[in-house]
Amino acid sequence: MESMDFHKIMAFIYLPTILIGLFGNILSLYAYSRPNRKSMVGFLLYSLSISDIFMLVFALPLFSIMYLPIWSDEQKSFVVAYTAKYVYPLCMMAKTCSLYIMVLITIERWIAVCRPLEVQIWCRYTTSSYSISTIIVFAVILNFARFFEFKIEYVDGLMFFKRELLDSEKHWWYFMFYFIILSIIFDYTVPFAIMFVANMLIISELRRTKKERSLMTIQQQKEQNTTVMLLVITIFFGFCHFFSMALKIAESFAGGFLTIQSEIAS
Numbered sequence: 001m002e003s004m005d006f007h008k009i010m011a012f013i014y015l016p017t018i019l020i021g022l023f024g025n026i027l028s029l030y031a032y033s034r035p036n037r038k039s040m041v042g043f044l045l046y047s048l049s050i051s052d053i054f055m056l057v058f059a060l061p062l063f064s065i066m067y068l069p070i071w072s073d074e075q076k077s078f079v080v081a082y083t084a085k086y087v088y089p090l091c092m093m094a095k096t097c098s099l100y101i102m103v104l105i106t107i108e109r110w111i112a113v114c115r116p117l118e119v120q121i122w123c124r125y126t127t128s129s130y131s132i133s134t135i136i137v138f139a140v141i142l143n144f145a146r147f148f149e150f151k152i153e154y155v156d157g158l159m160f161f162k163r164e165l166l167d168s169e170k171h172w173w174y175f176m177f178y179f180i181i182l183s184i185i186f187d188y189t190v191p192f193a194i195m196f197v198a199n200m201l202i203i204s205e206l207r208r209t210k211k212e213r214s215l216m217t218i219q220q221q222k223e224q225n226t227t228v229m230l231l232v233i234t235i236f237f238g239f240c241h242f243f244s245m246a247l248k249i250a251e252s253f254a255g256g257f258l259t260i261q262s263e264i265a266s
Contacts, residue, residue, distance in 0.1 A: 007067045008067050008068070008069065010063070010067070011063065011064045011065075011067035011068050012064075012068075014059075014063045015060075015064040015065075015068075015164075017066060018056050018059055018060050018063070020054050021052070021145065022053060022056045022057070025049045025052045025053045026049075026053065028045065028046075028049040029046065029049040029050065029053070032045050032046040032049065038131055039226060039232070040108060040123045040125070040128065041105070041108065041109075041226060042243060043128055044101060044104060044105045044108060044128060044132075045105070046103045046130050048098060048102065048105065051094055051097040051098040051101055052094075052098050054090075054094040054097075055091060055095050055097075055098055057092035058087050058091035058094055059091055059164055060084045061079065061087055061093055062083055062087050062088055063212075065079070066079045066080050066083050072155070073158060074158060074159075077158040077159040077160060078159050080160075080161065081106075081152045081159040081160055081161040082152070082159075084150050084161045085147070085150050085151075085152055085161055086147070087152075088146060088149075089143055089144070089146035089147045089149075092143045093139045093140055093142075093143045094139075094144055096135075096138070096142055096143060096186075096187070097135055097136055097139045098140035099187065099191050100135045100138070100139070100191060101132065101135060101143065102191070102195065102234060102237055103191045103194050103195055104128070104132070104135070105230060106194065106195045106198045106199060106230075106235075107130075107198060107225050108122075108123055108193070108232055109198070109202060109226075109230055109231070110198040110201060110202055111123055113202050113205050113206065113227055114201055114202065114205050142182075142186060144187070145165065145174075145178060147165040148164060148165050149163065149164060149165045150162065150163060150164055150166065151164040160199040166179065170242045192238055195238060196238075199231060199234060199235070202227060202231060203231070206227065206228070222265055
């Protein structure tokens, strides 16, 4: 099967998946904006939904729309070139935001479960707002160089994108230190190490307090149920990203490290 045929098939698979994800996150956005659902966790989940919506909106042209057989050659060359040049970095920024908001949610749950006396100190709207703002700035700085990974060229009236910084022969230092090492450290190792350790501590504390559940107040039981729910979400989140990390490492060392193709199907 040719590469572009494979991407056309995947485009039809990604399209409903992304649309379902958008619908689910819009529902979450509505749910967590309700007055009776406003809480510290609700605020963080609301922020996560916004970040996920941006990521899915950017992923729609990146992984689906540009591969659908609905474009003329000229239109497709334009869509693919601009998507690779500009939409891809924005998608990665949104992905980084979502990832580190999940880390923030995990840390908040760790404080609530393992350090309940410190909740009033750390788990406040002001602290969380500053943390979200810091995550956004960090995501922009970390992924800003991606805007220079490709350049747009015109060939016979058609627009193409060509590897610039991402050319491993011309800019091996960028490919090695940024695209592989920094990406693996900040996109996978650091956040998932934090979530793994925090979740292990949370699970240990939940098991320890299991016998005391009958003595808990209704509010304490709700907090514990919320923690269990978020724990399951975090584990599923990490499970999905594990395959992304494995694919990144495999593609990096196999040579075909880009899922975006630089050739337009005829």
